[in-house]
Amino acid sequence: QVQLAESGGGLVQAGGSLRLSCAASGRSFSSHDMGWFRQAPGKEREGVACIEDNGHSTKYADSVNGRFTISRDDANNMIYLDIKNLTPEDTGIYYCAADLDDHNILIDVQYDYWGQGTQVTVST
Numbered sequence: 001q002v003q004l005a006e007s008g009g010g011l012v013q014a015g016g017s018l019r020l021s022c023a024a025s026g027r028s029f030s031s032h033d034m035g036w037f038r039q040a041p042g043k044e045r046e047g048v049a050c051i052e053d054n055g056h057s058t059k060y061a062d063s064v065n066g067r068f069t070i071s072r073d074d075a076n077n078m079i080y081l082d083i084k085n086l087t088p089e090d091t092g093i094y095y096c097a098a099d100l101d102d103h104n105i106l107i108d109v110q111y112d113y114w115g116q117g118t119q120v121t122v123s124t
Contacts, residue, residue: 002026002113004096009118016086016122022079022096022115029113030074033099036081037108038120040092047106049081050099059106063089086122093117 008020020036035050049070051058058070069082079096097111 004098004113004115006094006096006115006118009094009120011121011123012086014087014122014124017082017084018086018120020081020083020094020096020118020120022081024077024079024098028074028077029079029098030072030077033102033104034070034072034079035097035099035106035111036068036070036079037095037097037106037111038090038092039095039117040089043092045095045108047108048094050104050106051079052104053102057104059104061106083120086120088122088124091120091122093119 003025005023031053037045037047039045048061048064051070067085071080095117096115098113100112103110
């Protein structure tokens, strides 16, 4: 059974940092693009970062560029999202996802597998 499991969320003060992790199991995603999405309360899900299968190319949403860093450790089937300078607007559920067709794009409908999400709450 293919699974993506996110972890690392929590309650953080504004200005703080977090590392979100995504563990893949059931198959290897080393040859596929991976992405991180988030959904804030009352808002649609948005893509925040994606990384190509070779790890050489990354993309970020304008709203997070410079503060978010996506990375991957294919040897251990892990995807990470490092977040710094958190703001209350970063509050939401963060999901990792796998794109089997390698579109390298931050559009959720292009992704095939999803985790259950991890909650990030940023307080003022």
